[in-house]
Amino acid sequence: MKPIVEELGRRGNQVVVVFPEASLSMGPSEQTTTLTYPVNYTKAELEANLADQLNTILSIDISTDLAKFQSFIISLDVLPMFILRNTEGLLFNKDSMKKLQDYNFDAILTDPFEPVGAIAGEYLSVPAIYMLINHPCGVDTLASQCPAPASYVPQAFTHFTDHMNLWQRNLNLRKxxxxxxxxxxxxxxxxxxxxxxxxxxxxxxxxxxxxxxxxxxxxxxxxxxxxx
Known part of the structure; x- marks a missing residue:
């Protein structure tokens, strides 16, 4: 997302990038305006949590369907605590939300995997543009109303293919x-x-x-x- 917003800024658009103070991926740019909001965790805490969860996921043997499903469940638990803190840090910060309202945006570009951007866009009544690969549990498919028959469209992180047996199809029905x-x-x-x-x-x-x-x-x- 970072090169996209920088290119938008180079083309003369006013771009405001909003991220928490302890962000691992975003930072100041000459082409954009940055707006940070406080969160009750440090960058070191975030890095340590990610490293621990990643080591756990990589140590799982995914040679069986049950192990693959276990890996999927653990992968969903990577950032819930930090996602909740980010959402509370922005939406409950009156100064930050007031600044966002004053900008009077034409659109918001966000990855709905972390819902704070989608919720903020809904609160500000700003058209949302989602940029994502896929969303856990197929929420993107449901929200966009795309057909996704469970018989041959595997859910993300299940490691299933488009040829599933009956047990795999049952696991694939998580919506x-x-x-x-x-x-x-x-x-x-x-x-x-x-x-x-x-x-x-x-x-x-x-x-x-x-x-x-x-x-x-x-x-x-x-x-x-x-x-x-």
């Missing part, structure tokens, strides 16, 4: 969200009291059972009956 899983419920027992909720539609498989409690009520020690 499931919690919403999709919950949508398959046969029956919903709604434990709240509908009398105190806002009116709203419900589906035929939703049953109101009232506000139940976790403990059974204890029997009364003595009952008095008054009759007139």
């Amino acid at each position: 499931t969200s919690m919403m999709e899983i919950m949508s398959r419920a046969a029956l919903w027992f709604l434990r709240f009291d509908f009398a105190v909720e806002f009116p709203r539609p419900v589906m035929p498989n939703m049953v109101m059972i009232g506000a139940t409690v976790s403990q059974k009520p204890k029997p009364l020690s003595q009952v008095s009956l008054f009759c007139s």
Whole structure:
């Protein structure tokens, strides 16, 4: 991405490059304006984490399908902590977000593998241009609505080919969200009291059972009956 934005700057475009203070890949350039934001980790921490994760991935024997899947899971865990810190560092920094708003960008160029750029573009209502190879779990395919039959289009990092057996095809079907899983419920027992909720539609498989409690009520020690 760095040579692209520098060439845009050489052609007379105003280019603002936004990256964390502890970045390993980006830095100042004569052709662009840089805007850094603080993060709560150091460059040394980032380098050490990457080296440790890379050594773990390279030490795995991927001669079996199970080992390949294990390598894929570990590869997804390389930068989650730093991605979260980057996102919080920019989006929660009022000064940095105010500066980005003042620039009034025409477009944002970002790699959605780290979602901070995509989220910032959505917040600023700026058209996004994504530059990526592929995204874990095929999110890029889903977001772009590209056809990707699981029978012969392997997910990234699975090391599968376009000829998969039944077990490999099952592993290849990872495009499931919690919403999709919950949508398959046969029956919903709604434990709240509908009398105190806002009116709203419900589906035929939703049953109101009232506000139940976790403990059974204890029997009364003595009952008095008054009759007139």
